[in-house]
Amino acid sequence: MKFFTALHQRFCLPARQLRRNIKTRAHFLTGKLLDFGCGAKPYKEFFTNAAEYVGLDYENPGHLHKNESIDVFYNGKEIPFPSGHFDSILATQVLEHVEDLPFTLKEWHRVLKQGGRLLITAPFTWEEHELPHDYRRFTAIGLEQLLVKNGFHCVEIKKLGTPIEVISQMEINYISSGVKSRFMRIVLEVFFIIPYSAYVIVLSRLLPKSEKLYFDTLVLAEKL
Secondary structure, three states, X not given: OHHHHHHHHHHOHHHHHHHHHHHOOHHHOOEEEEEEOOOOOOOHHHOOOEXXXXXXXXXXXXXXXXXXXXXXXXXXXXXXXXXXXXXEEEEEOOHHHOOOHHHHHHHHHHHEEEEEEEXXXXXXXXXXXXXXXXXXXXXXXXXXXXXXXXXXXXXXXXXXXXXXXXXXXXXXXXXXXXXXXXXXXXHHHHHHHHHHHHHXXXXXXXXXXXXXXXXXXXXXXXXX
């Protein structure tokens, strides 16, 4: 199972982009770190500069929390920590599931110390998932505007993924969605998804660059 997990991380096109870009920016988050919507804490190993790592999540009926590493569950509204408690917040692929987003951004601002840092990734191109709690998608400009309006300064904004990667991943998702057998999923992964993804990775380096179609937006921001 670990072998296939490692293969998935290496060749799944959006996961590959997320891991690489989060890892290269992990050193910016220090001190007490809140992993908001932590799930299984897939990026915890990158944050070696964090003195304390706290995983917070919401009991979501559309998402099973089996085998996840959640330290604190919350009610989906108030974050159960005092004001100015954290030096950093990490929130990856979670904002699309937050029902009251303006309230949550105010809570992030409240629990962060002055000058505290925020590292976010949010989807722009992806299918509906974890229904019924899938509410929105984000352009890079829209996410920047949202953060600025709620008291943050955006230090860096990056679009993750290329058009050919996005188009190819949608094809992969469509084909694999109809495969229910675990054995057939392994066969599909080994003989189609991994070779095709490797080909797309090479092809994306050769085709003309464009930022009009991408998987996710990454933002590194600071509390003003």
